[in-house]
Structures are given as C-alpha cells and as structure tokens.
Amino acid sequence: MYAAIWITISAALIALSAPVRAAGCQDIDFEGASFTFCTADPSTDDIRLFLNDGKGDRLGTFDNVETLLAMSGDRLVFAQNAGMYHPDRRPVGLYIEDRIEVARIVTSAGPGNFGLLPNGVLCLGETIAKVIESRRFAAVQPDCRYATQSGPMLVIDGDLHPRFLPDSTSRFIRNGVGITDGGTMITAISNSPVTFHHFARLFRDVLETPNALFLDGNISRLYARDIGRHDLGFPMGPILGVVANRSP
Numbered sequence: 001m002y003a004a005i006w007i008t009i010s011a012a013l014i015a016l017s018a019p020v021r022a023a024g025c026q027d028i029d030f031e032g033a034s035f036t037f038c039t040a041d042p043s044t045d046d047i048r049l050f051l052n053d054g055k056g057d058r059l060g061t062f063d064n065v066e067t068l069l070a071m072s073g074d075r076l077v078f079a080q081n082a083g084m085y086h087p088d089r090r091p092v093g094l095y096i097e098d099r100i101e102v103a104r105i106v107t108s109a110g111p112g113n114f115g116l117l118p119n120g121v122l123c124l125g126e127t128i129a130k131v132i133e134s135r136r137f138a139a140v141q142p143d144c145r146y147a148t149q150s151g152p153m154l155v156i157d158g159d160l161h162p163r164f165l166p167d168s169t170s171r172f173i174r175n176g177v178g179i180t181d182g183g184t185m186i187t188a189i190s191n192s193p194v195t196f197h198h199f200a201r202l203f204r205d206v207l208e209t210p211n212a213l214f215l216d217g218n219i220s221r222l223y224a225r226d227i228g229r230h231d232l233g234f235p236m237g238p239i240l241g242v243v244a245n246r247s248p
Contacts, residue, residue, distance in 0.1 A: 023038070023039065023040040023041070023045045023077045023078065023242045023244075024038065024039065024077070024078070024224075024226045024227075025037065025038035025039075025078050025222075025224040025226060025227050025229070026038075026227070027191070027227075028206070030198075030201075030202050030206055031198065031201075033190060033191075033192055033194050033198065034190070034191040034192060035188050035189065035190050035191060035202060036188065036189050036191060036222060036224065036227070036229070037186055037187065037188040037189075037207060038078045038080075038186070038187045038188075038222075038224060038242075039184055039185070039186050040077075040078075040184070040185045040242045041183070041184055041185075042124065042125070042127055042128050042129040042183060042184075042185055043127045043128070043183065045077075045242050045244075046074075046242065046243040046244065047124050047129065047146070047185065047240070047241070047242050047243075048124075048146060048240075048241055048242075048243055049082055049095070049096075049097050049124070049146040049147075049148055049238055049239065049240055049241075050065050050068070050079075050097075050238070050239040050240075050241060051091070051095065051097055051102065051237065051238050051239070053068055054068070058088075058089045058235065058237070059239065060089060060235030060236055060237075061235055061236070062076065062079055062221075062223040062230060062231075062239070065079060065239055065241060069243060070246070073245060073246050074243050074244065074245055074246060075225070075243070075244060075245075075246045076223055076225065076241050076242070076243060076244075077225055077226070077241075077242040077243065077244050078187075078222070078223060078224045078225065078226075078241070078242050079222070079223040079239055079240060079241035079242070080175055080187055080189060080215070080220070080221060080222045080223070080239070080240055081175065081215060081216055081219060081220060081221055081236045081237070081238070081239060081240070082122070082148045082150075082215060082237075082238035082239055082240035083095075083148040083149065083150035083215050083216065083237065083238050084112075084113070084114050084150055084151075084215075084216055084237070085236070085237025085238065086237075089235065089236065089237040090102075090103065090237065091103045091148065091149070091237055091238050092106070092114050092149070092150075093105060093106045093114065093119070093121075093134070093148075093149030093150065093151075094106070094121055094134075094137075094147055094148070094149035095147065095148055095149070095238060096144050096145070096146055096147040096148075097146055098145065098146070099144075099145055105121070105134060105137065105138050105149060106134070106149065107134050107135050107138050113151060113152060113214065113217070114150065114151045114152075115151065116151055116152040116161075116163060117134075117151070117152070118133045118134065118135070118151075118152065118153045118156060118161070119133075119134050119149065119150060119151020119152050119153060119213075120132060120133050120134055120137070120149070120150070120151060120152075120153045120156075120211070120213045121133075121134055121137045121144075121147050121148065121149045121213075122147065122148050122149075122150075122177055122213055122240075123137070123142055123144040123146075123147045124144060124145055124146040124147065125142075125143060125144060125145055126145060128183060129179055129183065129185040130142070130179055130211075131153075131177065131178060131179050131209075131211040131212060131213045132211070133153060133156060133211075134149060134151070148238050148240070150213055150214060150215050150216070151213070151214060152196075152214055153211070153212070153213055153214070154176050154178070154196070154199065154200040154203050154204075154212040154213060154214050155178065155200055155203050155204045155209060155210060155211055155212040156211060157210055157211065158204065158210045160197065160200045160201065160204060161196070161200060164195075164196045164197040164200055165195075165197060166197050168195040168196065168197055169195075170195060170196070171193035171194055171195055172193050172194070172217040172218055173189070173190055173191075173192070173193055173194075173217060173218055173220050174189070174190050174194060174196070174199045174214065174216075174217050174220060175187065175188065175189040175190070175214075175215050175216060175220035175221075175222070176188055176199065176203065176212055176213055176214045176215050177212065177213055177215060177240070178203045178207060178209025178210075178211060178212030178213070179209055179210075179211055179212075180207070180208055180209050180210075181208075181210060186203075186207050186209055187240065188202060188203065188207065189220050189221075189222045190220075196214070199214070200212070215240075219233065219234065219236060221233055221236070223241075
C-alpha cells in the first residue's frame, strides 16, 4: 500500500516540478486519503476573488459566477470557496476585490478556526500570489488587487501550525491554498474527512508550499472544468476562481 501511495505522490511531484503551462486540477492519494489539487500561474493566469454581482447581491454559487463571467465572454477554469463568512455571507476578515477593501483585517485571537492564530491572508497581485501571516500582512501592507483572510495557517515558513496534533480525532472535509517557492498557486480539497495535521502535511510535504492557508471545512466545494467536477451545496461567501476566455 505504501509503495502505491509514494508512486502516486512521486508522479504529482514530477508534475509540480515542471513549469505550469495551464491551470488545471488532478486527484492525488496521500496516506490513505484522496485529495484534489489545482494549480495556477499568477504570472499568466487570471486569478480573481468573487463576492457580489453587479447589483450588490452575493454571488454564492459557481453557476452565478459563470453567469457573471459570460457577460464579458469569460468562463471559470476552476474555483472553490475562498474563506469563512458571516451568516449573511460577508467575509469574516480582510477582503479586497479589485483593489476595493470590503472588510478590514482582523489580527486578534478569537473563537473557531479563524481565530486560531497564526492565521493568514491570500494576496493576489497583478502577476504574483502570496500567502502571508496576518500580523505580518498588517505591518507590511502589501499591494493586493485581491485578498482574502482566513485561518488557521496550515504551513508557516515550512513549519506546520504549532496547534496541529498528529493524533487528533477531529476530521472534516477541508480546503486550502498554498504558494510554492516558484510562485505557483496551489489549491487543494480533501475528498474525505481529514485532520488539520494530515491536510497541512499534504501542503508541506507533497505540494511543497512553504506557506499555506486553511480556507474552510464542511462547506468546502470545488468547481473544476477539466475533470468535470461541480460540487453543489448551500450558497457560499467569497469564491476564488481562475478565469479564461471562452472558446469561439
């Protein structure tokens, strides 16, 4: 069994070590659990965050994002929920969309996963993407075209979050995002319930992202055009998506 797992992991690492040619998704098995990860190159791919439509109403679903994009001749390549939100689906922490700050950064500890410090921010610039610990982000105030805050951090400068326990029994569907040393953005979602420790090690040891951020748990969903996946469920708050022009 372990040989088969490492063969699968090795194939994924080979794929990740090659230049990112086109955004897309694939499945991987790691230590008895199935995951789907997606890659995008911020220097060439159009990566955005979505919250409201043109009328100020929450988009909430992948279908609504697709409808919005179709108005300008675009489509989703892949997308997933992009962080935690209040009952009215407002972002819990910092949220910036097209350089407009919709919600302010939160740097204090608090209840739930979001407040399990250190938490972090996904910052999308014109050609780069970074995952930055929240207090460091607040001190530096980097230039972000889009940004979303969530928590906890999964991996911080190559180390797992200090509160994650190897023998934890808390297992949920989880999704997150990390950035490789080469600048590639990688999102991942577990296809079965896993612990934080397991999920964080996927980002550190397999996907090789020295900084990675947890986005959410049970509400985690994925849209991936190239593998024919379109998860359904209750409306979401912020959505992270990679956009491309529609084929003629």
